[in-house]
Amino acid sequence: MLITELAERSATPAATIKYYVREGLLPAGERVGGNRTLYGEEHERRLRLIRAMLEVGKLSIASVKSILAVLDEPGAPIAHTFDVAQQALSRSAVPDVADPTPEALARVDAVAARAGWADCDDNIGREIAARVIDAFAGAGYPLPDDYLDRYAAAARIHAEADLGAVAVLPDPSRMTELMVIGTVLGDTLSLGLRRMAQAVVTEERRRSS
Amino acid sequence: MLITELAERSATPAATIKYYVREGLLPAGERVGGNRTLYGEEHERRLRLIRAMLEVGKLSIASVKSILAVLDEPGAPIAHTFDVAQQALSRSAVPDVADPTPEALARVDAVAARAGWADCDDNIGREIAARVIDAFAGAGYPLPDDYLDRYAAAARIHAEADLGAVAVLPDPSRMTELMVIGTVLGDTLSLGLRRMAQAVVTEERRRSS
Known part of the structure; x- marks a missing residue:
């Protein structure tokens, strides 16, 4: 055309x-x-x-370029492509705060262990979650383990849905492409639905109190 | 001091x-x-x-100012404060795309109806979710209802955890403050744990295939 x-x-x-x-x-x-x-x-x-x-995704042109370069690497295994894309896609989400404390990292590891998640040490999400734990504590609202465990349960639901949608696709290049799109868009979908659910639960609690 | x-x-x-x-x-x-x-x-x-x-939260000084102004409104009911803060906190997350299509809004409403969520019409999350649905379709990956329902289930887990953490606080000003902090930080916590869960589920599926 x-x-x-x-x-x-x-x-x-x-x-x-x-x-x-x-x-x-x-x-x-x-x-x-x-x-x-x-x-x-x-x-x-x-x-x-x-x-x-x-x-x-509100990514910069430079970030998009680096993700596309990874997508186009010939013969790269899907897991590798996904991993690199995940890192690039997540960098802009890393909070602008000091490195996470060892205590916060240990808490993320404990959440992962309770959830039965193995090998998360190099995952960029571990550092992001630890920084959030530090930020809540710094703001005077330390998060209880129960809160973290519930968020981990929700994350697993997300991931099962994400990978389920990818699994039905016919070819690897489409799979990787959906993983990339889904990583960007899924965060925003989750944010939107969380807003709605917060309002719904607030109203339910108000009525029952 | x-x-x-x-x-x-x-x-x-x-x-x-x-x-x-x-x-x-x-x-x-x-x-x-x-x-x-x-x-x-x-x-x-x-x-x-x-x-x-x-x-x-990576908010601008102007956004922070508008949220604090709402927090400081004397005598405002918590639900109102939370609603206004939610809108301000979410504006930067609204995708830079055309208004959502009526079809996408109808799909979000259907998800909310299946989840038993009432009165979401004015919630900013509805529009955000609809734009994401349009963006997935535009990218050539229309989302199945099942995917949306799973994300809604995860959002409810988030909201129950959020409101549960707020409910144990002793006074209304602390409750509102945690709602604001939690709205900002919770999105990022969810993003971090979702990355970890995606890697875990990818690996589990690779091993079992």
Whole structure:
């Protein structure tokens, strides 16, 4: 298809598409005589992925570029691709605070152990969770273990849903792509539904009190 | 206490404390003769709250100011304070995309109905969730109802834990404060634990396949 059609199908201005090509986010189209350049369905899909990361994930152009580079590594096992993408996608979420205390890391490890989770030492989520535990304590509201365990139970529900959605896809490149999109978008979905549930539970408790 | 002690106890430079006072985030201390200004425990607590919102919640100074203004409204019912704070805290999370489609909003309403959630129409989470549903579909990965229902179940676990932690506090101002802190920090805790759970479930599925 020509750039005008790609622009229309992806609801992205042609100038923006050209910008993504210049920045190396989108592969160039195929030049076919004169001034015509042809784009394929893989361009359309890549474009949707880029926009999801920029607009919903609120990632920088540089972060999107590094994630796409990983996605495009030929022959990389899915688990590796996912791991690198997870790190890149999570970096902007790491709270701007001092390194987590050993106590907070130990508490995250204890939560993982109670949940039966193995091998989380190198996971970026461990550090993020530990910093949150420190921040709650610093604000004068230390979190009880029970609270952390409930959040871990919810996280497992998320992960089972995420991996379940990935498992039904027909090919590995689509699987990795959904993992990346799902990591970005799923956080926001969780945030939205948590807001709704908080209001619902607040109202239920008010009525029953 | 003097500003030097407040600075030490809150791990915040004195210049930053003065900046927060100038910006109207922190009430001024009490002038007592000469150049001495005294600060109390309420300053220390407010300072921790400000830092949690800025550093972990990554909110702007302007957002923090608007949330604190709501917290300080005298005689406002907790549910109102919480609602306004929730909106302010969530605005930065609203994806930069077109308004949600009526179809996506209807799907969120259907999820809420299946979960037995009433009165979510004005909740900002409804719009956020709908935009995420649109973004997944736009990226070529329409979300099945089952996925949304599982995320809603996890959101309810979050909310029960959040409100449970609030309910054990002794006074309303502390309750509202924890609701605000918890809204900001809980999103990040959920994100961190979700990363860990995704890696755990990925590995479990790899081993059993």
